[in-house]
Amino acid sequence: MGIVLKGITAALGEALVLKRVDIRIEGNTIETVSESPLEAKEGYETIQGEGKLAIPGLVNAHTHLPMVLFRGAADDLPLSQWLSEYIWPREARLTEDEIYWGALLGLAEMIRSGTTLFSDMYFHLDAIGRAVAESGMRALLSYGIIAPRLDEKGKQELERTEWTITHLHDTVDGRIRIAVAPHSVYTCGKDVWEMAVKLARKYEVPIHTHIAETRDEVADCYVRDGVSPVELLERWGALSGPVIAAHCVHVSPADIEILKARGVSVVHCPKSNAKLGSGTAPVARMSEAGVNVALGTDGAASNNSLNMIAELRFASLAAKAVNENPMLIPAKDALRMASAVGATALGSGDTGKIEEGCRADIVLLDIEMLETLPMYDPISALVYSAGREAVSDVMVDGRFLMRERTLTTIDEDRVKYEVKRIANRYRNQTHPHLGGREIPRADAGVEGGTDGTYHGEEKRVDPDLRVE
Amino acid sequence: MGIVLKGITAALGEALVLKRVDIRIEGNTIETVSESPLEAKEGYETIQGEGKLAIPGLVNAHTHLPMVLFRGAADDLPLSQWLSEYIWPREARLTEDEIYWGALLGLAEMIRSGTTLFSDMYFHLDAIGRAVAESGMRALLSYGIIAPRLDEKGKQELERTEWTITHLHDTVDGRIRIAVAPHSVYTCGKDVWEMAVKLARKYEVPIHTHIAETRDEVADCYVRDGVSPVELLERWGALSGPVIAAHCVHVSPADIEILKARGVSVVHCPKSNAKLGSGTAPVARMSEAGVNVALGTDGAASNNSLNMIAELRFASLAAKAVNENPMLIPAKDALRMASAVGATALGSGDTGKIEEGCRADIVLLDIEMLETLPMYDPISALVYSAGREAVSDVMVDGRFLMRERTLTTIDEDRVKYEVKRIANRYRNQTHPHLGGREIPRADAGVEGGTDGTYHGEEKRVDPDLRVE
Known part of the structure; x- marks a missing residue:
């Protein structure tokens, strides 16, 4: 099982050399990076790299x-x-x-x-x-x-x-x-x-x-x-x-x-x-x-x-x-x-670069968004022009955590729901921007509509254990 | 003809006071801003403000x-x-x-x-x-x-x-x-x-x-x-x-x-x-x-x-x-x-704020994106956390130029096509990042596939007229 990225512009090695290549990922590893076309083996997923930039995660x-x-x-x-x-x-x-x-x-x-x-x-x-x-x-x-x-x-x-x-x-x-x-x-x-x-x-x-x-x-x-x-x-x-x-x-x-x-x-x-x-x-x-x-x-x-x-x-x-x-x-x-x-x-020298033998932690970006055109240099586009909305796919150990802008491992709606619930507990202080008045409930529809689903044990943390 | 924004959190006036209001737009003007519900007249478009922030353009x-x-x-x-x-x-x-x-x-x-x-x-x-x-x-x-x-x-x-x-x-x-x-x-x-x-x-x-x-x-x-x-x-x-x-x-x-x-x-x-x-x-x-x-x-x-x-x-x-x-x-x-x-x-004092009598130049943002949660203060979220991808709707003179993230006045695909065509004329210089080599044609599929549709007259501009 693996993945083949076809004809993708990639920033290769620690030097981030830009080349148009095929990349074959085998399990959790970048197996082959090649300027010649690579074949996908049986059962491999093939991704067309047209209009994409591959960078190390x-x-x-x-x-x-x-x-x-x-x-x-x-x-x-x-x-x-x-x-x-x-x-x-x-x-x-x-x-x-x-x-x-x-x-x-x-x-x-x-x-x-x-x-x-x-x-x-x-x-x-x-x-x-x-x-x-x-x-x-x-x-x-x-x-x-x-x-x-x-x-x-x-x-x-x-x-x-x-x-x-x-x-x-x-x-x-x-x-x-x-x-x-x-x-x-x-x-x-x-x-x-x-x-x-x-x-x-x-x-x-x-x-x-x-x-x-x-x-x-x-x-x-x-x-x-x-x-x-x-x-x-x-x-x-x-x-x-x-x-x-x-x-x-x-x-x-x-x-x-x-x-x-x-x-x-x-x-x-x-x-x-x-x-x-x-x-x-x-x-x-x-x-x-x-x-x-x-x-x-x-x-x-x-x-x-x-x-x-x-x-x-x-x-x-x-x-x-x-x-x-x-x-x-x-x-x-x-x-x-x-x-x-x-x-x-961080002691993870086998990641952080797109190179044969490294772990397959790779990010794909759309570099043909309106905000990154015209495209003279993909790395300049990423560093000086692109927003995070350009990120389309994210892979760790050869596994997609985001595929075509959809998270595959995290239930986004559930997280948003739980975070709104939690924030209500901390909404007890007014904000200086509002001159001492309470923050308008921009999200009241969601928050006000729930009557508290939280039943977990509240373990009070020793205040001294805080870390900034 | 007009538009009514219902129950929207808006940053009002030059002071940008946050309030949950209804806003009625009549022609090119912000007619009424009200903390009480406003009726949409016949033929008015009604937009629900739930989860949105309205700011001046x-x-x-x-x-x-x-x-x-x-x-x-x-x-x-x-x-x-x-x-x-x-x-x-x-x-x-x-x-x-x-x-x-x-x-x-x-x-x-x-x-x-x-x-x-x-x-x-x-x-x-x-x-x-x-x-x-x-x-x-x-x-x-x-x-x-x-x-x-x-x-x-x-x-x-x-x-x-x-x-x-x-x-x-x-x-x-x-x-x-x-x-x-x-x-x-x-x-x-x-x-x-x-x-x-x-x-x-x-x-x-x-x-x-x-x-x-x-x-x-x-x-x-x-x-x-x-x-x-x-x-x-x-x-x-x-x-x-x-x-x-x-x-x-x-x-x-x-x-x-x-x-x-x-x-x-x-x-x-x-x-x-x-x-x-x-x-x-x-x-x-x-x-x-x-x-x-x-x-x-x-x-x-x-x-x-x-x-x-x-x-x-x-x-x-x-x-x-x-x-x-x-x-x-x-x-x-x-x-x-x-x-x-x-x-x-810029001498346009009748714009730049959401206020009765001002021109209806208004921007709506999604403030319930994952990247702006939790929401304690919408203006903080906009200034310190939101990306441009939070912008959902843009209105000038009471007319939508973008509606639910789709441009209504500009053909985005055509612009991208023409800009790629134009950029090819200026791609004659290599880029320092690439060590003197040519830029890889990340967008070659589009550019290489056209054989030049540009037939306009090239009026050479006096080089002295350049402005930085």
Whole structure:
């Protein structure tokens, strides 16, 4: 059983070389890429590539999936007010059931915009893992450890982390893998970090954390420890194995040298950094220094979407704007950051490129939409002109998760229904745009018409377990 | 004859107050907006507003419509190389027929992304005017004057401008209006500017120009004239009537005071400025100073789209990022810049808002798409989460230009066919992404299959008439 893509323009290998080829997929693997016609074997599905572009599935290297439930709940606010008044109170109320449906909403959105692999940090990983398994997506999941000290609670956080490794790592044909995620240097103490690193080494899994997202974080670190967050983690021995470091907005030249020397993969999250006013990461400087810089959306509560096509475009345009240099992050580099570089960062180097022997994580786009014509360069069209609506088909491990714009693994209507139900629980705060009045019930017909079908147990989550 | 929108969430007035209302449209006018149910009169079309958001039609206050033909032809290049090697040689070859089809492509893209009014600067206004008239869009068109001196050619430029006023101004029920467009202080001399201003005053039409787009422009102006471009135009008396000033990226506090005092409308084009590496306009500072700041895409050769939803989002995020302030350009302000502020800038104050007595230029969006759920605030959803695919219906003067995602005035397939035909003429240069090799014919099936249906006269345009 397999699939043959016939006469399709494809961005091949890590170099994203454009060629018109036939691609034969055998099981979960890209078996043959050929400039000569390939025969479909018996029982193979054949897809005509006319008017399509095949790219490697996009990689969202940093997100907090269920936070999509709080998309648009609070915008245009200072970070501290956003967190303390809007996000934390809501996160504290999240149930496992809600996290499951929130994860499915985020997964559906990611598939519809061409993402096939992502790295997540949150809690209730049993629920998130179940959603990922059902969706057919590939993921590196992590439980966000928040523990200033290695006390009872700190130990419990590490036990929960170990549980995720022993129960979820390398499951569903290797599609789900686990990382160890001490949240940051300001939420986890030295002894917690050391135990977390030990755990990562024991199971040979990567570390996923936040580094230098805001000026305050860096300033506080200097005051407390006399060094930068990067230097502190280097001192603690945390950077000697694979590390996925989200943000790195405020890093010094010395920090960049450490990131390069240690092979740390930085995840640039330009839209979230922009919307929260955190600043602009020196992404061009990091790339030039040889640091692996992948791309991520961060959570949809601060983005406010999980759309990697928008993210790679924003990364390219923002770098050009801030540096007043139109040559920075050219189209191919933007796409590479969002594919092969991200896949390597997440330890999935057998994905993120269309190449013989790689896993068949492939996305097809319509490049003959009105919005991408005329077509001089398909990669330019994708990076600078296409919307996510151009994505027509998404495949992970040779299996279609979306076929001709219809999701095959997620019941979209059910997800929308459940998400509206859940949102009603969080609609208890008015929104600043509305001058203190209640939000008009644009969707009242659906919401008002139900009288509550939710009967699940509401497990109140320890408010301290929140992760941003 | 008219239309009644029933039970729709609408952003009302210039303040964009969200209310659930019925809206009755009589002819080209918003007759009644009511929180109580309105009856449809005999023969009225009734539209159920469930799950929809009604916003004023978006206003693209600065573009060069036919340049959409060069979208993606050259990216990631220094401005001078982009212009001299890619854009100018192509513009010099443009025929009237090509400009007509390019304009229709741009119009279709704008309608599909919710724009109802735009301000354009280009040449062959007969062709552009024809396309606008057929499309049903509202436009302020202008012929871009390029003339360093008031010599024979300079006079011809002014005559062409006057022709556009006497033949096109206030035509098709007032949907097409004309501005006088001396291109800039570096392409038009003092005497040309003075004659252009005279012409604008004589016919009581606005001036449309470019000001302070790049550092070089400003530096050259200081060297040549000892003042900034804004100060120079003030000295020349060019700012005493209505002026639409694109860009204003590099303006001083003194410039901003002049812009405010003279009531100049600035058109912020953040994506084009970003992509060309021109810098970031001090849009927050201008707004705080009380300057009208509208939004525009600029031409699609440098954007690379004509999507005002993307533009208003980028304006908000870029301002927050550069100033490290998450409260700048909040969602409602972004939408207002792209609607009422833009309409006022273009002299169409009877559009750009949903209000009794205003022209019925209204856009409906689906706000129950997966990508905009959950829905806490429809304006946040539009500004930070929605893609142009959320736009379902677009109305100008009470007439649908798009109804349930189908264009009613433009034959989309024909436009795509003609644009592919035209693009073949300009496919003579290889693209840097492809390492000097030819672009793969992703669309070869369509293009290769035709043997040239183009038989129009190719009127070679004077290369000096190009406008960027």
